Amino acid sequence: MPDKATVNRAKKDLREGKSPSTAAGEFVREEMEHIREGEHGARSTKQAIAIGLSKARRAGVPLKTPKKEQASARTRRSAKQDLEVGQKERKPRAPSKKRSKATLGALKREGHQAASKQALSAQARTAARKRKAASKQGRTAKAKTTARKRQGP
Secondary structure: OOOHHHHHHHHHHHHOOOOHHHHHHHHHHHHHHHHHHOOOOOOOHHHHHHHHHHHHHHOOOOOOOOOOOOOOHHHHHHHHHHHHHHOOOOOOOOOOHHHHHHHHHHHHHOOOHHHOHHHHHHHHHHHHHHOOHHHHHHHHHHHHHHHHHHHOO
C-alpha cells in the first residue's frame, strides 16, 4: 500500500498536466526508499522499478501497458489488470494472505544494492542505450521547448 503523501504528489503531478510516467516516478522513488530503509530488498533495479509502476497503476495513474516487444505476455497482462483496477474498471481481488506473506518474505531475503546510486545509474544508462536515436532527438526537442517556456519572452 503506497503512502498517502506519495499518492497526493502523483495526483498533483497529473493535475499540473505532467505525464503519467512522471507521476509514476513518485511511486518508484517511494519503492527505492523502502529498499534503502531496509523494509525489503529487490533482486534488481528493474524489479524495484516494476514494483513501483505496478503500485502507480493500481493507485490510478493512467500509465500505459508496455508494448509487445518491450515485455513478456505475463508482464503485459499484469500491467493491464493493474491499470483496470486503478481506473475502477475492475474490482481489486482480495489478496491471498499466504501469497502476500511469501512474496514479502522473498523480498526481505533479497539485497539492498538494487536501490544504490550506482545501480540506478547503470539502469538509466542501459535504458537510454536501448532507446532509438529518434526517440532521444524527440526528447531533446521537447526539453528545449520546455526550457524556452520557462525563460519566457
